[in-house]
Amino acid sequence: MTTICLVRHGETDWNAAKRIQGRTDIPLNDTGKWQAEQTGLYLKDAHWDVVISSPLTRAKETAHLILKHVDAPLVLMDDFIERDYGDAEGMSFEERQKLFPNKQYPNMEPLETIQDRMVEGIEKVRAAYPNQQVLIVAHGAAIHALLTTLADEHLCLENTRLVNACLNYVEWKDGKWKVLDYNVVSHLTQSSPS
Numbered sequence: 001m002t003t004i005c006l007v008r009h010g011e012t013d014w015n016a017a018k019r020i021q022g023r024t025d026i027p028l029n030d031t032g033k034w035q036a037e038q039t040g041l042y043l044k045d046a047h048w049d050v051v052i053s054s055p056l057t058r059a060k061e062t063a064h065l066i067l068k069h070v071d072a073p074l075v076l077m078d079d080f081i082e083r084d085y086g087d088a089e090g091m092s093f094e095e096r097q098k099l100f101p102n103k104q105y106p107n108m109e110p111l112e113t114i115q116d117r118m119v120e121g122i123e124k125v126r127a128a129y130p131n132q133q134v135l136i137v138a139h140g141a142a143i144h145a146l147l148t149t150l151a152d153e154h155l156c157l158e159n160t161r162l163v164n165a166c167l168n169y170v171e172w173k174d175g176k177w178k179v180l181d182y183n184v185v186s187h188l189t190q191s192s193p194s
Helices: 030-043 057-066 093-099 111-128 140-150
Strands: 002-008 050-053 074-076 133-138 167-173 176-184
Touching: 002 111, 002 140, 030 057, 030 167, 050 057, 057 074, 057 133, 111 133, 111 140, 140 167, 140 176
Parallel strands: 002 133, 050 074, 050 133
Antiparallel strands: 002 167, 167 176
């Protein structure tokens, strides 16, 4: 049984300003660093065989802060990079609403492409780390695309907004992936110092 905990990276200034990031490489802000630190503290008592991260800075920074508390090797995988939002990258919520009210951003990575990429990614992880406990640090849209692909009919995740530094658990059991839990934020209950 392979168990994966997908961690959304900590907050960035663009997250705080509701600017769409996609592939734009934005670092964590102070709140994001605190969230990553809290995540590491929360995860430290469990056994993790490997930590895998998207190559974008905000994910790598989150992974490194988690690794201050978790003893595991770090592996970067392009499969878990964020969705490319094309012409909408960097735009505020208001700008996107005005220019693209239907959310069809020119040159955006199609949903099916990111879903396929994320599923292929966790299949590679399952092949490389069978029956192990894996942490993957990735991005909101990427994780959401994976969860909605794997979710059974009892879980309705379509309109779920994943919080920065949330935890999402999936496992491979009886020949298929199952979503165990999602958008877990109990480790972020105390208020941030910023």
